[in-house]
Amino acid sequence: MVAVAILAAGRGTRMKSDLPKVLHQLGSCTLVERVLKSCVSIQPSRIIVIVGYRGDLVQKSLQNNSNDNIPTVEFVEQKEQLGTGHAIQQLLPYLQEFSEDLLVLNGDVPLLRPETLKQLFDTHKENQNSATILTANLPNPKGYGRIFCDANNFVTQIVEDRDCTTAQKQNHRVNAGVYCFSWPALGKILPELKADNDQQEYYLTDVVPLLNPVMAVDVNDYQEIVGINNRKHLATAYDILQIRVKDDWMAAGVTLINPDSITIEDTVSLERDVIIEPQTHLRGQTTIGTGSRIGPGSLIENSQIGTNTSVLYSVISDSVVADNTRIGPYAHLRGNSQVGSHCRIGNFVELKKAKVGDRSNAAHLSYLGDATLGEKVNIGAGTITANYDGVKKHHTKIGDRSKTGSNSVLVAPVTLGEDVTVAAGSVVTKDVEDDSLVIARSRQTVRKSWRLKSSEDNE
Template structure:
């Protein structure tokens, strides 16, 4: 059995924010969410998050994950002190404890699995994750024997010139045999400049302790300020985009594209420059997205094209063309083979198959059938100042340019709405509706000028 403890009590003063550091977002997920997700592959029996500064916000952010336990660290007195807080909660637990940091979000699941496997196969009292940094200045150095058994950890300021040549550092990620750790935790002392209890001190009381090197040192980079958050995002983006290109997705200009790691893409999807894919987005094979588009929490079918447009919280079926400068939001559902064109906005609207809304239109709270054509400049007036109202348009109906459909209103099938109409009442099927004033022409009429008025006097 293995339990996981995530240290998430600190404020993160260098972030310059009232938000706890572990709740800052990285690629669509909070830092602590990423750390929790990295543990799924080892199937822990317990997952404990140690909270402190604004712990209520951390609890609230993770409330949908009902298996997470929370332990309060009312005073932040170091990593050793944080783990001391879980002593009562793991009383009688005989397994291993994996200790992770809530502000180290780039650890790969396979790294955690390797750490745990090394720990259990060797029967270690503790196993620490280490990394070889290009510039280890400021980090404590880890010294081991030929079998990777720990000999000592020397702080940077205490290293001799020869010891500083060692680039192996402590990553701050540990796996402990819990009964052994529980025995030594009460013996920790705050005999240092910070007057804090360090988990590294517990390692000195345990034996055997083994070090495991992480393959990519970038995995253990922590987040302490906004610049490091941006660096972590770039690392995450490189991983995500490399994986998708290896899976058969074309990224025309990877440096100008961003893709959340929650997004799912199929082979032969093409992503154009300056395009951003967010949240729970799924894009099926053969679709072409961008340039200059944002897709968020939406599902796009096969061979969909989106050009200079925004699609959020919507579903678009196969073969539909969107853009340029279209905006779909608030649960739009588009059928197959549709055309949504220049400067069209749609909200909470459903389109049937082969329906076109090509130019300068707004459809809100509307349901359209198949093969409907919406002329340029048409809007649904769905809001009366208090409530929203629906518009229903039957299949094969054609709405002329510059028309207003005042909701609630229903147009039947095979209806033609004359251009410039303001439709306020329901229209039965197979009709022509003309809702505009008759044209009046006054011959010889012109606006009187000031000169004419003077002459007439």
């Protein structure tokens, strides 16, 4: 068994924000949510988040974080932020009966891969270490304390950068700030920590010389240990995450045209032979089926796109589009809309909470809100469903094979049966039965020999 402690008490003053640092977004997740998800691979028995500045917000953000592979998150308050050692000291009353291992993570180090933490934990268990430290070999380790090890990766010395000799500075192995401890060994030492430093803080690194054996595990990709202290770091982390995600998808058979202009969150799922055009952004719980072409210039969020479907210069959120359908250009689907197969939702068409049956078309300049369309329906240019009476939203239903003429207004609640034709320019306010033509407009009147008088005529 292993317990996980996530350090999330700091304010992060360099973020220049009232929001706790760990609640800043990195893609679709907050920093601390990403750290939490990285724990899944080791199947922790307990997860404890140590909170401080605006801890109520951190607690609220994680209370609904459900995952079948991890336990319910516990929270411990660190009223004063006096260093990493002080933070772990807060666990002493909560882990009195605990006799297993403790993994310590930082809530502002969001790029650790689950397999990295599993390697760290497995190494710790296999060697029965008192402590195992995650380390990284940085190209430029200036400012970082160095970790020195023997040939078997057992830690022999930790030296701060300012105390390193010229020879010691040639060592590029640094402490990543991620630890796995034997809790019984650590629990005995924690009360003895002292704040004998300029900052008068209790450092977790001070316990390492007091434990034996201590081993280092090098991370394969040093970028995994990037920490977030300011907005620039946040942007850097996002770039790293994007490169990681896009490289993985291209290796899996997805074509990205001009990858630098595309963003794909790591919650998105793509099938083989999908093509993503420039200036396209895929977010949230989005899935795209094989053979589909998305973009250029499209935004898709929390939506499911079928196979062999195209989305051009359009925005789709919280909606479902079936196979072999064309969306756009400049269409907007939102509010849990559903579009069937072999459909066309075209230029400047907006769907809101609308369900469109197979082989139906709305090609131009239409708004369909709170509507259900059957199969093989054709919506003429400029058709709208007037769904709002000023107080409530109302529903429109259009049967199979029905057609609306240009500039039709369907005033909800209203139902059109099957095989109904609505004459152009009609305002339909009552239900229409099957096999009908509805004309709801005044008769055209022409007055001969009439013209608008000019201002000179009036004078």
